[in-house]
Amino acid sequence: xxxxxxxxxxxxxxxxxxxxxxxxxxxxxxxxxxxxxxxxxxxxxxxxxxxxxxxxxxxxxxxxxxxxxxxxxxxxxxxxxxxxxxxxxxxxxxxxxxxxxxxxxxxxxxxxxxxxxxxxxxxxxxxxxxxxxxxxxxxxxxxxxxxxxxxxxxxxxxxxxxxxxxxxxxxxxxxxxxxxxxxxxxxxxxxxxxxxxxxxxxxxxxxxxxxxxxxxxxxxxxxxxxxxxxxxxxxxxxxxxxxxxxxxxxxxxxxxxxxxxxxxxxxxxxxxxxxxxxxxxxxxxxxxxxxxxxxxxxxxxxxxxxxxxxxxxxxxxxxxxxxxxxxxxxxxxxxxxxxxxxxxxxxxxxxxxxxxxxxxxxxxxxxxxxxxxxxxxxxxxxxxxxxxxxxxxxxxxxxxxxxxxxxxxxxxxxxxxxxxxxxxxxxxxxxxx
Amino acid sequence: xxxxxxxxxxxxxxxxxxxxxxxxxxxxxxxxxxxxxxxxxxxxxxxxxxxxxxxxxxxxxxxxxxxxxxxxxxxxxxxxxxxxxxxxxxxxxxxxxxxxxxxxxxxxxxxxxxxxxxxxxxxxxxxxxxxxxxxxxxxxxxxxxxxxxxxxxxxxxxxxxxxxxxxxxxxxxxxxxxxxxxxxxxxxxxxxxxxxxxxxxxxxxxxxxxxxxxxxxxxxxxxxxxxxxxxxxxxxxxxxxxxxxxxxxxxxxxxxxxxxxxxxxxxxxxxxxxxxxxxxxxxxxxxxxxxxxxxxxxxxxxxxxxxxxxxxxxxxxxxxxxxxxxxxxxxxxxxxxxxxxxxxxxxxxxxxxxxxxxxxxxxxxxxxxxxxxxxxx
Numbered sequence: 149x150x151x152x153x154x155x156x157x158x159x160x161x162x163x164x165x166x167x168x169x170x171x172x173x174x175x176x177x178x179x180x181x182x183x184x185x186x187x188x189x190x191x192x193x194x195x196x197x198x199x200x201x202x203x204x205x206x207x208x209x210x211x212x213x214x215x216x217x218x219x220x221x222x223x224x225x226x227x228x229x230x231x232x233x234x235x236x237x238x239x240x241x242x243x244x245x246x247x248x249x250x251x252x253x254x255x256x257x258x259x260x261x262x263x264x265x266x267x268x269x270x271x272x273x274x275x276x277x278x279x280x281x282x283x284x285x286x287x288x289x290x291x292x293x294x295x296x297x298x299x300x301x302x303x304x305x306x307x308x309x310x311x312x313x314x315x316x317x318x319x320x321x322x323x324x325x326x327x328x329x330x331x332x333x334x335x336x337x338x339x340x341x342x343x344x345x346x347x348x349x350x351x352x353x354x355x356x357x358x359x360x361x362x363x364x365x366x367x368x369x370x371x372x373x374x375x376x377x378x379x380x381x382x383x384x385x386x387x388x389x390x391x392x393x394x395x396x397x398x399x400x401x402x403x404x405x406x407x408x409x410x411x412x413x414x415x416x417x418x419x420x421x422x423x424x425x426x427x428x429x430x431x432x433x434x435x436x437x438x439x440x441x442x443x444x445x446x447x448x449x450x451x452x453x454x455x456x457x458x459x460x461x462x463x464x465x466x467x468x469x470x471x472x473x474x475x476x477x478x479x480x481x482x483x484x485x486x487x488x489x490x491x492x493x494x495x496x497x498x499x500x501x502x503x504x505x506x507x508x509x510x511x512x513x514x515x516x517x518x519x520x521x522x523x524x525x526x527x528x529x530x531x532x533x534x535x536x537x538x539x540x541x542x543x544x545x546x547x548x549x550x551x552x553x554x555x556x557x558x559x560x561x562x563x564x565x566x567x568x569x570x571x572x573x574x575x576x577x578x579x580x581x
Numbered sequence: 582x583x584x585x586x587x588x589x590x591x592x593x594x595x596x597x598x599x600x601x602x603x604x605x606x607x608x609x610x611x612x613x614x615x616x617x618x619x620x621x622x623x624x625x626x627x628x629x630x631x632x633x634x635x636x637x638x639x640x641x642x643x644x645x646x647x648x649x650x651x652x653x654x655x656x657x658x659x660x661x662x663x664x665x666x667x668x669x670x671x672x673x674x675x676x677x678x679x680x681x682x683x684x685x686x687x688x689x690x691x692x693x694x695x696x697x698x699x700x701x702x703x704x705x706x707x708x709x710x711x712x713x714x715x716x717x718x719x720x721x722x723x724x725x726x727x728x729x730x731x732x733x734x735x736x737x738x739x740x741x742x743x744x745x746x747x748x749x750x751x752x753x754x755x756x757x758x759x760x761x762x763x764x765x766x767x768x769x770x771x772x773x774x775x776x777x778x779x780x781x782x783x784x785x786x787x788x789x790x791x792x793x794x795x796x797x798x799x800x801x802x803x804x805x806x807x808x809x810x811x812x813x814x815x816x817x818x819x820x821x822x823x824x825x826x827x828x829x830x831x832x833x834x835x836x837x838x839x840x841x842x843x844x845x846x847x848x849x850x851x852x853x854x855x856x857x858x859x860x861x862x863x864x865x866x867x868x869x870x871x872x873x874x875x876x877x878x879x880x881x882x883x884x885x886x887x888x889x890x891x892x893x894x895x896x897x898x899x900x901x902x903x904x905x906x907x908x909x910x911x912x913x914x915x916x917x918x919x920x921x922x923x924x925x926x927x928x929x930x931x932x933x934x935x936x937x938x939x940x941x942x943x944x945x946x947x948x949x950x951x952x953x954x955x956x957x958x
Contacts, residue, residue, distance in 0.1 A: 409659055472607035474609045474657065493626070495622060
């Protein structure tokens, strides 16, 4: 007889955590499955949130801790849902737990294995701005704070094994198939970032999580800028990755991979305008004499306090240039932006110390494939009753929240997560035990 | 006062501009274009005119003739509005507006008219040859006897004069549109002479096209243009020297013959590549083919090919094949020159350099008008 839960939450980002906490607080047993080694999602990587400029980590970390320690929530990290089957009122879910090669119960997160490991590769969590070891803890605030070994890059030297004080390293760990029975499911699988190398004209030749192979490492993407501006930032200073210079002129290129049919995504990502404006503000306070310029097609400041925030940043001296950036070239290691200022009709060629590509949000259809729900033409989870029951999918008992349905900002995501949890509770009460 | 023609974008649809209203004016095309600059920014400005229906301004702009359709704008357009094709369609539209006879518009907007006109000229030419050809000598190839120079050459003169009249009168109308648009300009006649160099240089080198990122376009285009020009010159020289239309053709090393060989190879190569490209539709320039594009390529390819056949048949001394092929060659060349040069696609051979020339004259004339204003200030 497989283990039973009231609800399964797929995805441990801010939406998944919020939904799990709401359900857990209401007294339901929740299983939270996260494919990464830690919960937290994209939000824990962010610097500040717009338009309040509250610290993103200071909001997310307590949520992560609360989720990790909640008596009603069981965490299953580094695991993926493999398949789902409805039998009667219940779902039978197959979950694959990937091997960490570290005994989770024994590991105390001391980080000795990390110190001992001789292998250095780009750290995905910092989008390649710095390195990590093959034996590593995903990041400082990771929940659970347990190490894992990246066997693809491991050289099998055994140093971590010798360094571990709890003898937690186990190279013989196998993938584990877990079967559970749940009454309801909440999808909170989030989004994928647009890979900026797909927009060839912009000269970003690395990939999302690797920058050191890029032809011009001073062309970075929005998430890398988030990391550079975050309190937990990799260099503990705002410097450009190319040569460590403090960038005195920085430009943001909006709609990189959004509203652009030439890269296959006609949708607006809804957050890039605001996160770029926020980054320009944070940059201006980090480098007081720096010049910030934002190249935009339209500024979509639609949310509560957004327009005021935009106007404030504009008045603070950030330059706003209306025109889609056509290409980014390099001169002496500096990125050069070529665009038409459509307000004046002038073709501009401006050199900057650093350019931030404001990459957009794409769907994450691979993550929901196993759940068998209907997707829309862009790969987002379809909402058949978008206006009356936004959390409902085409499958009864499966709910959805956050950016799995479309790009959206954090307040909307959190609100949706609570809504999905509430609808899920109503459903659970209805089906009973 | 600006008059607006709300139907302009719709009118342009007939010429292939199907996506003008899709554009959201981000400016990507203008910035990505290697030919666009701050004094003549395009394609967005032209697309804006289409969207707003600014017909008079559109008529006075020479930017469409500056575009060589490398297709970078179409490849990177976030709306897939195909700015390159919009510029191409605008060139077709402008050609019909420059033309005062109205024939151009019919040829561009009706396939029936196009095929009908080509057919008429083709068969009329064959009929003329049938009625007026000289004696058919069958034991040896005697092309001059079959097509007597004293008939062919005067006919050629008249034909050429008619074409030149139509083309130059259209160029004159183009001049009027360009000079009348925007700030009024009175260009002194001397400027037209001193700027003649611009015309010659741009005609001979197509230097603008070389700025495009893909250099192979320039080479192919230049081969076609130079091949055609060489053939044109040789035909004219022939009218005086009669070196080719003779019963005893000159040897292969004759300079004129070498030039002919170049012209044949250049044109045959460029048209074949263009036909293959249009069938494959890989590059943006070849993605959309208007019926006039096909007509032009097919007529040109067959004209050059039959011309080559005539030479081969003469070489092997095959009298009848030579005469027949020569007749077909002429019957193809007449609609090719008669319709394409003054009325449709080939007129750009004149419009492109003249556009640059007029713009330069206009620019200089404006400079000459300015100094007094500066003194006042």
